[in-house]
Amino acid sequence: MKKAIYPGTFDPITRGHIDIIQRSLKVFDQLIIAVAKNEKKKPLFTVDERVHMIKEICREEPRVIVEPFDGLLVNYVKKKGIELVIRGMRAISDFEYEMQIALTNRKMDENFETLFFMPSIDYIYLNASVVRELAALGADLKTFVTSHVEKRLREKYPLN
Ligand code: COA
Numbered sequence: 364m365k366k367a368i369y370p371g372t373f374d375p376i377t378r379g380h381i382d383i384i385q386r387s388l389k390v391f392d393q394l395i396i397a398v399a400k401n402e403k404k405k406p407l408f409t410v411d412e413r414v415h416m417i418k419e420i421c422r423e424e425p426r427v428i429v430e431p432f433d434g435l436l437v438n439y440v441k442k443k444g445i446e447l448v449i450r451g452m453r454a455i456s457d458f459e460y461e462m463q464i465a466l467t468n469r470k471m472d473e474n475f476e477t478l479f480f481m482p483s484i485d486y487i488y489l490n491a492s493v494v495r496e497l498a499a500l501g502a503d504l505k506t507f508v509t510s511h512v513e514k515r516l517r518e519k520y521p522l523n
Contacts, residue, residue, distance in 0.1 A: 364392045364393060365390070365391045365392045365393075366391060366392065366393040366394070366395070366445045366447070367387060367390075367391045367393075367394055367395070367445065367447045367448065367449050367478065368394075368395045368396075368397050368439075368440055368443065368445050368447065368448050368449065369383065369384065369387060369394055369395070369396050369397065369448070369449040369450075370396075370397040370398075370399060370432070370436055370439075370448060370450075371396075371397075371398070371399065372398070372399050372401045372404055372406060372413075372491070373396075373398050373413045373416075373417060373491070374401075374404065374406040374407055374408055374413060374491050374495070375407070375408055375413060375416055375491060375494065375495075375508060375512045375515065375516065376413070376416055376417050376420060376508070376512060377486070377489055377490070377491060377494055377507055377508055377512075378485075378486055378489070378506070378507055378508060378509070379451065379453070379482050379486035379489040379490075380451070381420065381509075382451075382482045382483050382485075382486050383449065383451040383480050383482055384396065384421070384427065386480045386482075387449050387480060388424070388426060388427070391426075392426060393426050393427075393428065394426060394427050394428070394449070395427075395428045395429075395430065395443065395445065396417055396421070396427060396428070396429045396430075397430060397431075397432045397436075397439060398410055398413050398414050398417065398429065398430070398431045398432065399431075399432060399433070399436075400431060400432070400433040407495055407519055408515070408519075410431045411431070412515065413431075414429050414430065414431050416511065416512050416515060417429045419511050420509055420511065420512075435471070436448070436468060437468050437471045437472045437475055440472075440475065441472060446472065446474045446475050446476060447476050447478060448468070448475070448476070448477050448478070449477075449478050449479075449480060450465070450477055450478075450479055450480075451479070451480055451481070451482050452479040452480070452481055453481075453482055453486070453487050453488075453489075453490075454487055454488075461477070461479065464477075465477035489507060493507075494507050494508060494516070495516070498513075498516035498517070498519070498520050499520050501520070501522075504516060
């Protein structure tokens with residue numbers, strides 16, 4: 364059984380992330396979506412809320428497992444026995460950061476591998492910060508997130 368881990372903060376999960384999940388499922392039999400607590404990013408949603416939103420989106424996909432993690436990614440993947448991590452590579456601007464974390468992780472664990480998927484061109488510009496800002500300003504979010512996530516964002520910014 365081919366398994367991989369897709370880690371991220373997912374604050375919140377966007378259609379760009381969903382695109383990467385769908386591409387990963389063409390290659391892997393099981394995908395663990397590992398939601399980083401990532402307190403340093405001061406997330407808008409709690410880790411439980413982020414996990415819940417992803418579970419809701421993936422509820423009809425039995426090959427997806429969603430769970431939170433805290434601490435070093437290398438320790439988490441070792442514990443799982445799946446040292447293969449998926450990341451999305453949206454543009455050249457992602458490259459330096461992604462290379463840094465992939466190589467740092469490999470320095471800490473020589474078996475650690477990172478596999479990059481390129482998202483659809485429709486989502487190449489998208490990130491969670493933009494989505495949160497648009498939500499705060501009351502913009503239409505349909506093209507960026509699912510209706511369930513849009514609803515959760517509206518609850519966070521009730522004035523809009
Ligand atoms: N489509 C749309 N947006 C995407 C995307 C895609 N395919 N892929 C990433 N993004 C966005 C995210 O929404 C996020 O946006 P934001 O910064 O505006 O909120 C940004 O790109 C990067 O976020 P994310 O993919 O969540 O990664 P991250 O950099 O927040 O976290 C971890 C990556 C969780 C893998 C990393 O922080 C980690 O490993 N943490 C554990 C601690 C650790 O081991 N640290 C040492 C690392 S060397």
